[in-house]
Amino acid sequence: MPQYLEAAMNGPAWQAVIPELVPRSQLMAAIALNSAGFNIARAVGPAIAGFIPGFLTSGAIAIT
Numbered sequence: 001m002p003q004y005l006e007a008a009m010n011g012p013a014w015q016a017v018i019p020e021l022v023p024r025s026q027l028m029a030a031i032a033l034n035s036a037g038f039n040i041a042r043a044v045g046p047a048i049a050g051f052i053p054g055f056l057t058s059g060a061i062a063i064t
Contacts, residue, residue, distance in 0.1 A: 014034075015031075015034070018030050018031060018034055
């Protein structure tokens with residue numbers, strides 16, 4: 001639940017910054033790139049986190 005609350009608060013603020021960072025002529029490309037990067041991170045992040053326990057010893061997992 002907390003991640004949804006964070007996304008609800010941070011998402012609009014993050015998107016509102018984009019028009020201030022790029023020229024108007026490149027705004028559509030910047031929005032598309034931001035969305036693609038966000039969605040890639042949502043897909044790849046958990047996949048990487050799933051592989052981490054396989055590379056750690058059982059003692060390292062027990063400590064964390």
